[in-house]
Amino acid sequence: MVRSLSSAAAVALVLLCFSGLCRGAERLGTRECEDLGFTGLALCSDCNALHEFVKDQELVEDCRKCCTEDSDDSINKIVYSSAIIEVCMRKLVFYPEVVGFLEGDKDDFPYVEARYSYGSPPKLIMLDDKGDQKETIRIDNWKREHIRQFLKEKVKPAKSDS
Numbered sequence: 001m002v003r004s005l006s007s008a009a010a011v012a013l014v015l016l017c018f019s020g021l022c023r024g025a026e027r028l029g030t031r032e033c034e035d036l037g038f039t040g041l042a043l044c045s046d047c048n049a050l051h052e053f054v055k056d057q058e059l060v061e062d063c064r065k066c067c068t069e070d071s072d073d074s075i076n077k078i079v080y081s082s083a084i085i086e087v088c089m090r091k092l093v094f095y096p097e098v099v100g101f102l103e104g105d106k107d108d109f110p111y112v113e114a115r116y117s118y119g120s121p122p123k124l125i126m127l128d129d130k131g132d133q134k135e136t137i138r139i140d141n142w143k144r145e146h147i148r149q150f151l152k153e154k155v156k157p158a159k160s161d162s
Contacts, residue, residue: 027065028065028066032066033066036066036138037123037138038067038138043067043068044064044067044068046063046067047063047064050063053142053146053149054141054143054146078154079153079154079155079156080134080135080154080155080156081111081128081129081155081156082111082112082113082127082131082157083109083111083124083125083126083127083154084112085098085101085113085114085115085122085139085147086116086117086122086124086125087114087115087116087120087122087123088116088117088119088121090118091120095122095140097142097143097144098122098139098142098144098147101147101148102114105147105148108148110157111155111157112151121138121140122140122142123136123137123138123139124137124139124147124150124151126154126155129158
């Protein structure tokens with residue numbers, strides 16, 4: 001009787017772990033992560049970088065619920081050739097930090113393009129040297145200086161061969 005009870009408890013514990021309930025941090029599905037704005041932050045090292053730029057603990061915790069562990073620190077050194085800040089003109093009034101960057105700082109970043117798209121929340125679209133989209137990051141709650149710092153570290157324009 002005792003043996004079958006402990007076996008049942010062990011099976012229950014295994015089932016709980018497989019269901020994700022015994023993890024330290026809950027994991028969210030792709031759709032929930034996209035709804036939170038984490039469409040391109042797949043690696044947990046990106047969440048660590050996010051924590052450096054945006055001191056919002058709840059946002060970082062949400063990021064960690066959507067990330068996967070990366071095994072190589074060199075991945076954190078990924079840089080892009082250019083970026084696009086995409087936002088809806090009608091929604092700009094709700095994002096004064098993004099407006100401040102676009103009006104006051106964007107000229108310091110010639111490799112960053114502003115794109116206005118109806119209904120789009122503010123986001124950075126990171127591009128490789130061929131102009132292909134590689135990562136999308138929502139910046140709804142970012143401060144102007146965090147946008148500047150992130151672009152300084154993550155976007156390094158490709159050298160021209162002329």
